[in-house]
Amino acid sequence: MKGMRVRAGRFRLYAAVAEGGFRRYATYRIATAAGVFTNTAFGLILAYTYIALWDERPGLGGYDQAQAVTFVWLGQGLLTVMALMGGGFEGELIERIRTGDIAVDLYRPADLQAWWLASDLGRALFQLLGRGIVPMAVGALVFDLALPADPLRWLAFLLAVALGALVSFGLRFLVALCAFWLLDGAGITQVVMLAGTFFSGMLLPLNVFPGALGDLARALPWSALLQVPADVFLGTHTGLGLLRTYAFQLGWAAALLTAGRLLQAAATRRVVVQGG
Amino acid sequence: MADLTKTRAGQAGQPGRAGPPGQEGTGRLAQVRSGLRAYRLISAMWIRSLMAYRLSFVMSALGNFAVTAFDFAAILLMFSQVDRLGGYALAEVAFLYGASCTAFGLADLALGSMDRLGRRVRDGTLDTLLVRPAPVLAQVAADRFGLHRLGRLTQGALVLTYALVVLDIDWAPLKVLMVPLMLVSGAGIFAAVFMAGAAFQFVAQDAAEVQNAFTYGGTTLLQYPPTVFAKDLVRGVTFVLPLAFVNWLPALYVLGRPYPLDLPVWTAFAPPPVAVACLALAGLAWRAGLRSYRSTGS
Numbered sequence: 303m304k305g306m307r308v309r310a311g312r313f314r315l316y317a318a319v320a321e322g323g324f325r326r327y328a329t330y331r332i333a334t335a336a337g338v339f340t341n342t343a344f345g346l347i348l349a350y351t352y353i354a355l356w357d358e359r360p361g362l363g364g365y366d367q368a369q370a371v372t373f374v375w376l377g378q379g380l381l382t383v384m385a386l387m388g389g390g391f392e393g394e395l396i397e398r399i400r401t402g403d404i405a406v407d408l409y410r411p412a413d414l415q416a417w418w419l420a421s422d423l424g425r426a427l428f429q430l431l432g433r434g435i436v437p438m439a440v441g442a443l444v445f446d447l448a449l450p451a452d453p454l455r456w457l458a459f460l461l462a463v464a465l466g467a468l469v470s471f472g473l474r475f476l477v478a479l480c481a482f483w484l485l486d487g488a489g490i491t492q493v494v495m496l497a498g499t500f501f502s503g504m505l506l507p508l509n510v511f512p513g514a515l516g517d518l519a520r521a522l523p524w525s526a527l528l529q530v531p532a533d534v535f536l537g538t539h540t541g542l543g544l545l546r547t548y549a550f551q552l553g554w555a556a557a558l559l560t561a562g563r564l565l566q567a568a569a570t571r572r573v574v575v576q577g578g
Numbered sequence: 579m580a581d582l583t584k585t586r587a588g589q590a591g592q593p594g595r596a597g598p599p600g601q602e603g604t605g606r607l608a609q610v611r612s613g614l615r616a617y618r619l620i621s622a623m624w625i626r627s628l629m630a631y632r633l634s635f636v637m638s639a640l641g642n643f644a645v646t647a648f649d650f651a652a653i654l655l656m657f658s659q660v661d662r663l664g665g666y667a668l669a670e671v672a673f674l675y676g677a678s679c680t681a682f683g684l685a686d687l688a689l690g691s692m693d694r695l696g697r698r699v700r701d702g703t704l705d706t707l708l709v710r711p712a713p714v715l716a717q718v719a720a721d722r723f724g725l726h727r728l729g730r731l732t733q734g735a736l737v738l739t740y741a742l743v744v745l746d747i748d749w750a751p752l753k754v755l756m757v758p759l760m761l762v763s764g765a766g767i768f769a770a771v772f773m774a775g776a777a778f779q780f781v782a783q784d785a786a787e788v789q790n791a792f793t794y795g796g797t798t799l800l801q802y803p804p805t806v807f808a809k810d811l812v813r814g815v816t817f818v819l820p821l822a823f824v825n826w827l828p829a830l831y832v833l834g835r836p837y838p839l840d841l842p843v844w845t846a847f848a849p850p851p852v853a854v855a856c857l858a859l860a861g862l863a864w865r866a867g868l869r870s871y872r873s874t875g876s
């Protein structure tokens with residue numbers, strides 16, 4: 303009985319943290335509008351380059367032209383959701399580790415990882431609504447997009463996005479914790495951001511990558527952030543294939559979150575608080 | 579700790595600078611000279627401050643190089659699947675890419691820090707720049723001068739060199755002259771975009787990201803041949819925001835390729851006057867923005 307009450311209290315706490323994360327980003331409306339404008343501009347430019355590419359090689363990577371253009375707009379819509387170019391919680395956590403404020407966080411009666419996860423999921427939800435919908439709508443107005451007619455596929459896509467957000471958090475939490483050892487997290491943040499841009503499909507859909515590079519890219523966790531949700535949206539995975547896709551995302555999420563826990567335990571054991 | 583050192587360096591750099599001459603009669607030229615001098619001194623100070631963390635500098639320069647190299651990696655990946663894109667071969671696209679990135683890299687190195695202006699307007703620290711005896715434009719442009727942006731410039735220059743080596747061009751003297759002319763004018767046009775973007779931030783503040791659509795978006799657009807894009811988009815970047823003069827028109831002249839929108843061939847020689855006009859307009863916009871500035875008052 304008592305255990306259940308504690309659990310319900312925990313849930314309320316993290317729900318409040320997530321809501322805070324959502325609201326925090328929702329506050330800056332003009333910045334959001336500016337971001338939407340920029341995402342849309344990039345979407346337009348990239349869409350034309352993809353059209354040129356698929357004009358030259360129709361059916362490249364198993365996509366038709368409409369699917370390829372849809373992929374561009376999905377990429378622009380999910381760019382901030384998955385924090386592919388940074389801009390999530392990690393900069394803040396690194397700064398707290400660097401300054402020593404992390405000591406205060408470790409005192410709190412809440413788990414470090416769960417706290418930041420909740421906050422980051424709140425942020426991701428806002429970015430999905432605030433920065434995902436408008437570029438997609440503009441894309442659909444200007445181009446012929448392959449939008450799913452089946453409402454179930456939209457739901458399947460949302461689930462893939464949610465799992466992708468977990469993987470994205472798992473990756474960035476590991477990066478942030480490296481600051482316990484490195485203090486300056488700028489270098490590793492940049493390296494991981496580069497890997498994320500390259501291997502998520504943001505640069506070019508992974509099914510266009512040649513041979514072994516493509517196989518490697520599809521096996522790495524970054525593919526769970528954009529390539530996998532986009533493929534679910536475009537209807538590449540259905541039935542058993544869809545379940546396998548979810549399992550792939552879940553597997554990476556579990557592995558990364560577990561690694562995050564272990565690293566967190568190691569870090570808090572060895573932590574010498576900065577700034578004293 | 580890093581910030582503290584930087585602030586100290588900032589204060590130390592200040593008294594060394596001589597104020598501009600008090601008399602009004604020295605004219606525009608003296609003003610420009612004092613602006614350039616201030617720019618040189620402030621950026622030199624930031625470079626010294628950056629060099630205090632040399633490893634960090636090398637890493638961020640390499641990172642800057644790699645981020646931009648990815649754009650070219652995307653083009654290489656595309657060409658691993660096709661031989662032509664919009665009717666252009668890899669070497670030709672590399673030429674466009676190299677020209678766009680080098681011109682942008684020059685402008686970004688000189689003025690890239692100007693996108694921090696919105697933050698200064700928001701937190702009121704622009705006030706400190708206003709009371710210093712040096713042109714505000716020079717101070718804002720040199721603020722936190724980022725030498726690591728050499729990474730982008732180097733990457734663009736390497737791709738341009740590659741293209742020039744690989745391309746089979748019938749080099750007439752005018753074509754040879756066109757290459758440096760294109761890079762300098764292109765940098766001028768992008769510099770105008772940076773300045774106009776900074777002027778916009780006086781009004782927009784939080785909307786700093788909008789200018790990325792024109793700066794980074796602009797250079798991305800110009801990396802591809804104009805045949806890839808819809809006519810209306812090409813019209814827009816020719817007649818409204820004249821980015822087409824950065825590299826498309828002069829580069830197509832060098833490559834001997836047909837012009838977009840049936841433009842006459844002499845437009846290849848238009849970039850220098852277009853750059854001057856853009857800079858003049860951006861200067862006016864900057865002045866209007868600066869005049870409209872109201873401090874946060876806190």
